[in-house]
Amino acid sequence: MKAYYLLVLFFCLPFFAVQAQDEDMEQEDVSDSVWLADTLKEGTPLYRFAHAPNLEPAHLSVLVKNLNTGEVLADLNSQYDFIPASVTKVITTATALELLSDSFRFVTKLEYDGLITDSVLHGNVYVKGGGDPTFGSSNNKNPNTFFTLASLALREAGIKRIDGRVIGDASLFEESGTHPYWLLEDLGSSYSPTPSALSFSDNLFKLVIVSDSTSAKFLYIIPESKLFEPMLNVKLKNSGFRASLRLSMSEYSTTPLLSGYFPMNNRYATKIGIPDPALLVADSLTRSLIRVGIPVDSAPMVTRYLPKGGHRTKLYDYYSPDLKSVILQTNYKSINLYAENIFSYLALQKDSVSTSKVASQVIASYWKSKGLASEKIFQVDGSGMSMKNAINASFLVDVLTYMKTKSLYSSAFLASLPICGVNGTVKPFLKGTPLAGKVYAKSGSMERVQNYCGYINYNKNWYVFCIMINNYLGDRYTVRQEITSFLNSLMKETKNVAQPVKK
Numbered sequence: 001m002k003a004y005y006l007l008v009l010f011f012c013l014p015f016f017a018v019q020a021q022d023e024d025m026e027q028e029d030v031s032d033s034v035w036l037a038d039t040l041k042e043g044t045p046l047y048r049f050a051h052a053p054n055l056e057p058a059h060l061s062v063l064v065k066n067l068n069t070g071e072v073l074a075d076l077n078s079q080y081d082f083i084p085a086s087v088t089k090v091i092t093t094a095t096a097l098e099l100l101s102d103s104f105r106f107v108t109k110l111e112y113d114g115l116i117t118d119s120v121l122h123g124n125v126y127v128k129g130g131g132d133p134t135f136g137s138s139n140n141k142n143p144n145t146f147f148t149l150a151s152l153a154l155r156e157a158g159i160k161r162i163d164g165r166v167i168g169d170a171s172l173f174e175e176s177g178t179h180p181y182w183l184l185e186d187l188g189s190s191y192s193p194t195p196s197a198l199s200f201s202d203n204l205f206k207l208v209i210v211s212d213s214t215s216a217k218f219l220y221i222i223p224e225s226k227l228f229e230p231m232l233n234v235k236l237k238n239s240g241f242r243a244s245l246r247l248s249m250s251e252y253s254t255t256p257l258l259s260g261y262f263p264m265n266n267r268y269a270t271k272i273g274i275p276d277p278a279l280l281v282a283d284s285l286t287r288s289l290i291r292v293g294i295p296v297d298s299a300p301m302v303t304r305y306l307p308k309g310g311h312r313t314k315l316y317d318y319y320s321p322d323l324k325s326v327i328l329q330t331n332y333k334s335i336n337l338y339a340e341n342i343f344s345y346l347a348l349q350k351d352s353v354s355t356s357k358v359a360s361q362v363i364a365s366y367w368k369s370k371g372l373a374s375e376k377i378f379q380v381d382g383s384g385m386s387m388k389n390a391i392n393a394s395f396l397v398d399v400l401t402y403m404k405t406k407s408l409y410s411s412a413f414l415a416s417l418p419i420c421g422v423n424g425t426v427k428p429f430l431k432g433t434p435l436a437g438k439v440y441a442k443s444g445s446m447e448r449v450q451n452y453c454g455y456i457n458y459n460k461n462w463y464v465f466c467i468m469i470n471n472y473l474g475d476r477y478t479v480r481q482e483i484t485s486f487l488n489s490l491m492k493e494t495k496n497v498a499q500p501v502k503k
Helices: 045-050 085-100 145-156 277-291 323-333 336-349 356-369 393-405 410-416 476-492
Strands: 004-008 059-066 072-076 107-112 115-117 120-122 125-128 166-169 204-211 216-222 231-237 244-250 257-263 267-273 301-303 313-319 439-446 449-458 461-470
Touching (some): 045 059, 045 072, 045 476, 059 393, 085 323, 085 336, 085 356, 085 393, 085 410, 085 449, 107 145, 125 277, 145 277, 145 313, 166 277, 204 257, 216 231, 257 267, 277 301, 323 336, 336 356, 356 393, 393 449, 393 461, 449 476, 461 476
Parallel strands (some): 125 166, 166 301, 231 257
Antiparallel strands (some): 059 072, 107 125, 107 313, 115 120, 204 216, 439 449, 449 461
16 A cells, blocks of 8 residues: 655755864873762752753753763763654764774666677666665765766677666665655655665755746756656745745655645745655666667666566676765765665665664664663664654763774764864854864754764863753754753863873
């Protein structure tokens, strides 16, 4: 049965990235905190933070530690699970580095079956997805390189015509289409496109809509495809009115519908999720081959199940950027699609076909083997989009501590975290304060959820922290200001004598 859903589109601004540097430290064994015995004692930064008007009715969790000594500067409800939002990406990306290595690359395979006679392939060409979220991505310098190289590979194999079709193979991930654990209002939006083993163009359509005084229409759609025909059904409003659009579509739909209200005499760009990325890849390759003089006799198709029997011949392997680069993009820009594909790929460490259940088991098993209490958290996706995720600050701090002090990929992981007040999704956070440029963190936000976790490099000391706030009152800006005040006060009022970070 097809699932139908309705959602409201939201948009966000891009951010930029730079790399982090460590600082040298001197050794002296002293206690960090003047409130070590009772971090919630009246008058402490944590006490003032917890009693802020916006936070008193909220669920609040805080843990701040000296990274080397383990001494606690602040601790409140750190063992309780909270909705983590995008700080979930810390666990996903850290686990991927540990299990796959920073040099790992996703592979997309070009294959064929059947026989080649007189330069005609009597069979099909397959694009087998390997889980690469960057395939055809706008984050790549040359997103369409694969199609050029694919036509060259076919010519080198002596294929001048295909008596068959191009098939997009998305069978590596069992779950594709609508995500089973995401809210209906999020599905297909610009920030939560459909994950797929064979992704393409960030799994997003860019739609440009223009209107006059009588009607509105699509000016163009990127990527171009005749198989996908988005529909537009809007009521026009006065020119000063802001566009209000809703997306309706079924799973794997080729005719998503945008409806709502649109201003007269206007031009507007938006993005929606591609309902079937694997089919779009097959269609794009088909049209690319025809353009360079390799006819394809039949229409493109998709397979979502591992083939039983049958032999395919390799034509070409297309490699993604290394995992270090992919994870940097994932954390700097908080790209949900990247995190989901990384999460799904982790399941392949245990099974031949990925499911979210197995991916969760792989992550939990790995951290349990390192002595972390992974049995006390619930992770059902890679990005943190699901409200079913439940993770505690203590576990996040333990993961961060391990990655900084024990991981072979410590530098790659640290470099993936944006710098507060400087770049990435945390560019506005802590800006203009003494901690600007000294905190490397991942943020996580949803409605009434604001979380941060990461590292603080202050006065030649390294600290690890996690702050999780669920169901706060008031606006997000005020909550962020409270967090800013807390962290700056905590560092200012802490005895800072340099401690070495043990490796």
